Amino acid sequence: MTLDDASLQKFGYIERGPLNAINIDPLQRGGILTEEGRRALVQWGDGYSICDFCGGQLDMIKKPPINDFVHKALPEFLGTDEVRVTNGARESKFAVMHSMANEGDFVVFDEVAHYSSYVGAQRAKLNVRTVPNSGRPDYRTEPEGYGIVIEEVIKESGKTPALALLTYPDGNYGNLADVRKVASICHEYDVPLLLNGAYAVGRMPMNAKDIGADFIVGSGHKSMAASGPIGVLGVSSEYADIVFRKSPTYKTKEIELLGCTARGATVMTMIASFPEVVRRTRKWDSEVADARWFSEKLKVMGLTQMGDRPHNHDLMFFEAPNLYEISKKVKKGRYFLYREMKARNIHGIKAGLTKYFKLSTYGVGREDLSVVLDAFDEIINKYEKL
Amino acid sequence: MTLDDASLQKFGYIERGPLNAINIDPLQRGGILTEEGRRALVQWGDGYSICDFCGGQLDMIKKPPINDFVHKALPEFLGTDEVRVTNGARESKFAVMHSMANEGDFVVFDEVAHYSSYVGAQRAKLNVRTVPNSGRPDYRTEPEGYGIVIEEVIKESGKTPALALLTYPDGNYGNLADVRKVASICHEYDVPLLLNGAYAVGRMPMNAKDIGADFIVGSGHKSMAASGPIGVLGVSSEYADIVFRKSPTYKTKEIELLGCTARGATVMTMIASFPEVVRRTRKWDSEVADARWFSEKLKVMGLTQMGDRPHNHDLMFFEAPNLYEISKKVKKGRYFLYREMKARNIHGIKAGLTKYFKLSTYGVGREDLSVVLDAFDEIINKYEKL
DSSP states (O other): OOOSHHHHTTSSOOOOGGGGSEEOOHHHHTTOOOHHHHHHHHHHOSTTGGGGGOSSOGGGOOSSSHHHIIIIIHHHHHTOSEEEEESOHHHHHHHHHHHHOOTTOEEEEETTOOHHHHHHHHHTTOEEEEEOBOOTTTOOBOTHHHHHHHHHHHHHHSSOOSEEEEESSOTTTOOOOOHHHHHHHHHHTTOOEEEEOTTTBTTBOOOHHHHTOSEEEEEHHHHSSOOSSOEEEEEOHHHHHHHTOBOSSSTTOBGGGTTOOOTTHHHHHHHHHHHHHHHHHTTHHHHHHHHHHHHHHHHHTTOEEOSSSSOOSSEEEEEOHHHHHHHHHSTTGGGHHHHHHHHTTEEOSOTTOSSEEEEEOTTTHHHHHHHHHHHHHHHHHHHHTO | OOOSHHHHTTSSOOOOGGGGSEEOOHHHHTTOOOHHHHHHHHHHOSTTGGGGGOSSOGGGOOSSSHHHIIIIIHHHHHTOSEEEEESOHHHHHHHHHHHHOOTTOEEEEETTOOHHHHHHHHHTTOEEEEEOBOOTTTOOBOTHHHHHHHHHHHHHHSSOOSEEEEESSOTTTOOOOOHHHHHHHHHHTTOOEEEEOTTTBTTBOOOHHHHTOSEEEEEHHHHSSOOSSOEEEEEOHHHHHHHTOBOSSSTTOBGGGTTOOOTTHHHHHHHHHHHHHHHHHTTHHHHHHHHHHHHHHHHHTTOEEESSSSOOSSEEEEEOHHHHHHHHHSTTGGGHHHHHHHHTTEEOSOTTOSSEEEEEOTTTHHHHHHHHHHHHHHHHHHHHTO
């Protein structure tokens, strides 16, 4: 590509199509900026904006109050001893794996762990063993599975796994496993537990200490109404010196964070949205009620929610045999649901899916959820007559 | 900290003090958003905005044209075969070190390499050997130094270094070493060369192939008018399969990037600013002329620029013995320069520095540069009479 005026025209400012759609993509629901976040974004958008105030360590900046945010507010919010902001949940997880385990070590994941947990382990050159789930229709991770797999690892490798990871909730079915029991079983074997709370932190109340998690990971762009990429990493004091070890040559720089992470608008949008994010986690019960109500309504239309029932999270996975049957009959059928939803300004069910798909009701509210339900109803009625 | 309404008040939206100052911090000059970038920021600010369009691989998104940007425009712009966006220049460098070297391997850096290069090597558990510079006043890195240090590594370890790194320009003195010669010497020993162009890519014309660099790294928030954190990583085809190796279990996910990087407003601001960024690199000569002009003017006032003279980059390091003398005489003297500049709405010389400091003239323009020069003149005159 020659970089002349003609070819450069394709870049520049581009509009975001589905900006004003009802977006039920689980990835999108928790990352919508608050009004305060949006104002902060404009104010702090330039490259290294926050570095004007930095004496060498981002998390120690006193004004704006990043120090209070990182070292006081976030530890309280996550129920953990030490917190840092990172470039995202996956970067948080890799930082833990890379510092807690050595090449060739074993780690234990729930089978439904996010792909980035597996890829993180591959980057850190670790061996992953998984705790299987119960399969259709519940896809439940049983805590006892951690004990079984840990014992298998000990048998196979002669030592305990370096780390266990639980995805809470998992990103496919939105299941919330019995995390306290998982933690207690892992600790019986002295295996520290990392909680991937990318879909939890910022949506629902979370407290790593209550749970017994040694590490807790959250995602700013997924669930904390922040502009990405940004995440949080909470570590218990027992392991903080390992994960946040400092450079021997640059005394203020933490090796695992490469010295600095969210050096721009990302951390300032997270701070801007934080009061509202704290408040919204306190209304979690009504979000769960919305999810259950929505799930019941779809059930009447012939769509079956998989995973925990009644459900305990806004992320839900549906089986829709009726929509699948329709897709086999109509032209370019795989895409009919996407097209029909788009025509109704509803976004977030992946293009091409009809038989199985996930969605989220988080923060949508009953009014817009009713619009979505009506859309399903109309679409089913329209095509079932064909 | 209890997260009640009173304590939460400290967070939320916060104004950015020096937003409208003349900012001569080298970190800040190249990261100021273009008008198009600012519009994109608002449009794409929500958490995972770009993921609405993703089929599983960010860099393959066709609309908006991320695929063309990453796989056509950026390779042309950087003069390299393969490019990816990353979470920043430091993350790009770590990705190269972590994939090209094994624990315990040796790497060769220029002594004035950025701290994040050293911290990256520490994270990858590598041994760093450095090419010393010529010291005051030029602080020049001589290409021949690479040959000498590579030979020393071979002698010490029995094998060639896994990688050499040159910081172009370095972030202290803004020196541009004879990079072609460095590349040619490294290649004589079959050592691949990584060019850290965090202060070059997006400011001045760069072409990795012309230079002979195997890897090239740039920073979006430092020099490409993008909202951070975001960087670019260019890799020659010879090493692309190593650095961008895919997960064995998730065929579309690149291990070293943990599957995905700039999943939000960052990449969209980079794309928005790109046409202007391309155009501004073509006006590099006038930027260099401004820097030289500014340096000459300060010289008359008793400030001596260190590093390459005449200078070839907007980042400059000054010795100011006269300001240092003043600082010893006045109350809270260490901070007098910062205070005086701030009173004139000029930002970017680090608080507390008077004897040595760096600044940048990039994109400031003669008019505002004259304001800065007048400020120096006034301040010197005001205090020299005391």
